[in-house]
Amino acid sequence: MSVDMRTFLAHVELANPITTAAGCASSGRELAQFFDLHRLGALTTRSITMAPRAGRPTPRMAETPSGMLNAVGLQGPGIEAFLERELPWLAQRGIKTIVSIGGGTVAEYSELARRLADAPGVTALEVNLSCPNMEDRGRVFAREGSAAAEVIASVRSIMRYDVPVVAKLAPDVADIVSVARACVDAGADALSMINNPLGMTIDTEALRPSLAAVTGGLSGPAILPLAVRCVWQVHAALPGVPLIGVGGVMTGSDAFQLVLAGACAVGVGTALFHDPYACLRIERELEDLLRARGLQRLADAVGLAHRPPGSAPRHLLVDSEETTP
Amino acid sequence: MQVTGTVLTTRRVDAYHALTVVAPGVAERYRPGHFVSVAVGGAQTSMVTRRALTIHDVKSDYGGTVELVFTVRGPGTAWLAERRARDTLDLVGPLGRPFPLPRDPAHCVLVGSEYGSAVLFPLADALLERGCRVDFVLGGAGAERVFGAMRARRIAETTTLTTEDGSLGLRGKVTDALPSVIADTRADAVYACAPMATLRAVTAVAMEFDIPVQVAVEESMACGIGVCMTCVLPVIGDDGVTRMVRACAEGPVFRGERVRFEDVGTIPFDALGAPGGGARHVS
Numbered sequence: 009m010s011v012d013m014r015t016f017l018a019h020v021e022l023a024n025p026i027t028t029a030a031g032c033a034s035s036g037r038e039l040a041q042f043f044d045l046h047r048l049g050a051l052t053t054r055s056i057t058m059a060p061r062a063g064r065p066t067p068r069m070a071e072t073p074s075g076m077l078n079a080v081g082l083q084g085p086g087i088e089a090f091l092e093r094e095l096p097w098l099a100q101r102g103i104k105t106i107v108s109i110g111g112g113t114v115a116e117y118s119e120l121a122r123r124l125a126d127a128p129g130v131t132a133l134e135v136n137l138s139c140p141n142m143e144d145r146g147r148v149f150a151r152e153g154s155a156a157a158e159v160i161a162s163v164r165s166i167m168r169y170d171v172p173v174v175a176k177l178a179p180d181v182a183d184i185v186s187v188a189r190a191c192v193d194a195g196a197d198a199l200s201m202i203n204n205p206l207g208m209t210i211d212t213e214a215l216r217p218s219l220a221a222v223t224g225g226l227s228g229p230a231i232l233p234l235a236v237r238c239v240w241q242v243h244a245a246l247p248g249v250p251l252i253g254v255g256g257v258m259t260g261s262d263a264f265q266l267v268l269a270g271a272c273a274v275g276v277g278t279a280l281f282h283d284p285y286a287c288l289r290i291e292r293e294l295e296d297l298l299r300a301r302g303l304q305r306l307a308d309a310v311g312l313a314h315r316p317p318g319s320a321p322r323h324l325l326v327d328s329e330e331t332t333p
Numbered sequence: 334m335q336v337t338g339t340v341l342t343t344r345r346v347d348a349y350h351a352l353t354v355v356a357p358g359v360a361e362r363y364r365p366g367h368f369v370s371v372a373v374g375g376a377q378t379s380m381v382t383r384r385a386l387t388i389h390d391v392k393s394d395y396g397g398t399v400e401l402v403f404t405v406r407g408p409g410t411a412w413l414a415e416r417r418a419r420d421t422l423d424l425v426g427p428l429g430r431p432f433p434l435p436r437d438p439a440h441c442v443l444v445g446s447e448y449g450s451a452v453l454f455p456l457a458d459a460l461l462e463r464g465c466r467v468d469f470v471l472g473g474a475g476a477e478r479v480f481g482a483m484r485a486r487r488i489a490e491t492t493t494l495t496t497e498d499g500s501l502g503l504r505g506k507v508t509d510a511l512p513s514v515i516a517d518t519r520a521d522a523v524y525a526c527a528p529m530a531t532l533r534a535v536t537a538v539a540m541e542f543d544i545p546v547q548v549a550v551e552e553s554m555a556c557g558i559g560v561c562m563t564c565v566l567p568v569i570g571d572d573g574v575t576r577m578v579r580a581c582a583e584g585p586v587f588r589g590e591r592v593r594f595e596d597v598g599t600i601p602f603d604a605l606g607a608p609g610g611g612a613r614h615v616s
Contacts, residue, residue, distance in 0.1 A: 032561070034560045038560050039560065060605050062600045062604045063562065063606075065599045065600050066564075067598075068562070071382050073379055074379040076382055076555060083565065281382060281556035281560065281561050282372060
């Protein structure tokens with residue numbers, strides 16, 4: 009029995025639920041040396057900004073227990089070079105591409121959306137809301153529903169109707185559900201969560217912070233429970249909204265947790281640094297797990313853990329199905 | 334590209350560790366300057382980043398083996414140092430851009446400090462094969478931290494050793510000995526692998542003699558394959574523009590004079606996309 013792994017991000021169909029997490033697949037070409045990118049549900053690009061960005065000084069990375077901190081600072085080529093070189097490379101190969109964008113003002117996000125609105129090869133647009141808002145003393149958009157909603161509403165009004173707009177949410181908020189709801193009300197077709205929570209380590213020999221930028225985003229298996237919690241809460245509040253679960257997924261069973269919590273797609277990030285083939289392995293493992301649980305379609309597993317305690321499993325195990333009268 | 338290798342032998346080389354791993358796919362494609370990245374800690378590891386390791390030797394036995402050299406610097410490399418014969422290792426490689434080799438026979442000085450020297454030996458073999466003259470300058474803090482002195486003596490025309498404590502060879506740094514070696518051998522090119530400060534000094538010496546210098550940098554990396562963007566350093570491109578480039582994908586070998594050593598660890602104000610560089614055009 010093969011499991012139907014197709015999933016829908018709003019109305020866009022993906023062949024399977026595994027995507028790369030924003031910023032973890034660079035331009036795509038690096039991973040293409042290892043495997044055929046068509047085997048991904050979709051490739052998510054790094055967050056593209058208007059101008060080229062050199063990013064943060066080094067050291068940008070510190071390993072932490074079951075995770076790592078990074079402070080790359082959205083290093084990237086800028087929208088111009090992205091549209092000239094990186095997106096066409098992906099588009100010509102027909103690779104489903106979720107373009108992530110990042111900006112410092114609502115106007116910058118809007119301009120990015122304008123530039124991408126007519127570009128061929130944009131499967132969906134992911135709005136990285138964890139960027140400092142220049143008009144709000146550098147506080148990130150994702151920390152407040154109204155700031156996030158302003159960006160989403162503007163981007164949504166500019167993007168073509170058939171390109172879903174995905175809001176990428178941060179876990180560093182008091183109430184992720186209210187931010188999620190604000191984004192959906194502003195027109196977000198789907199939500200992606202979670203972005204890296206902020207963390208910090210101190211080098212006890214140099215007696216200084218390990219990262220040049222002092223704080224950095226925590227990623228890796230350490231944040232999986234945080235991601236599962238966020239997906240769970242948002243799916244419970246907004247069951248109709250497609251969610252991309254991201255955060256510390258290293259195995260198929262990690263991905264399965266996010267799916268059971270309510271994600272219909274799963275982003276793989278830090279696992280790619282450890283294993284370039286992680287996406288394929290996780291997809292295979294997830295398929296095996298679904299089959300072992302007697303689930304014939306991925307869609308049947310989305311949010312399954314939300315069913316009330318004591319209720320009968322919606323799907324009988326395959327083995328028992330044959331023996332049931 | 335990704336290989337589950339089996340450890341064949343382990344040994345101590347002076348103050349360093351060396352692992353010989355059967356890794357056919359890696360050995361076959363290897364060229365001097367390439368490196369590999371290794372997953373550490375086993376299947377259930379809590380260490381999510383890979384360790385980039387230098388390849389010291391490649392042999393064709395057992396379908397292809399690579400010898401990796403490292404020093405224990407933390408829990409990851411400590412785990413590697415505990416590997417024994419028949420253990421398996423998850424390798425990805427060969428990675429990076431290798432050393433460019435001179436088209437015609439040339440006089441080459443190879444400068445290495447600490448275990449950075451390891452990468453120079455396969456390079457020396459390749460240069461000798463092309464009829465080049467090879468001279469070594471190897472150094473370290475003390476005698477036991479000079480890597481590969483014996484092998485260098487065997488294959489090179491001359492080998493100059495330096496230690497900071499004077500326990501072996503000349504007292505001082507490799508760059509103290511380098512000018513006279515370049516002059517004596519009438520060198521055409523310099524190749525170097527060492528910590529950043531040494532590479533900076535080596536490049537300065539080579540530029541004084543107006544000869545090309547190729548440096549292999551040792552930056553800390555998380556992935557080694559060009560996706561994590563953590564191993565960047567400022568390098569001047571062919572167009573004269575400084576970019577923050579990845580040591581793993583665009584390097585680890587660079588033309589010495591192109592690397593802005595004095596700005597490593599910062600974002601130079603004139604680098605492409607530097608903050609406040611006037612490039613920010615928000616409409």
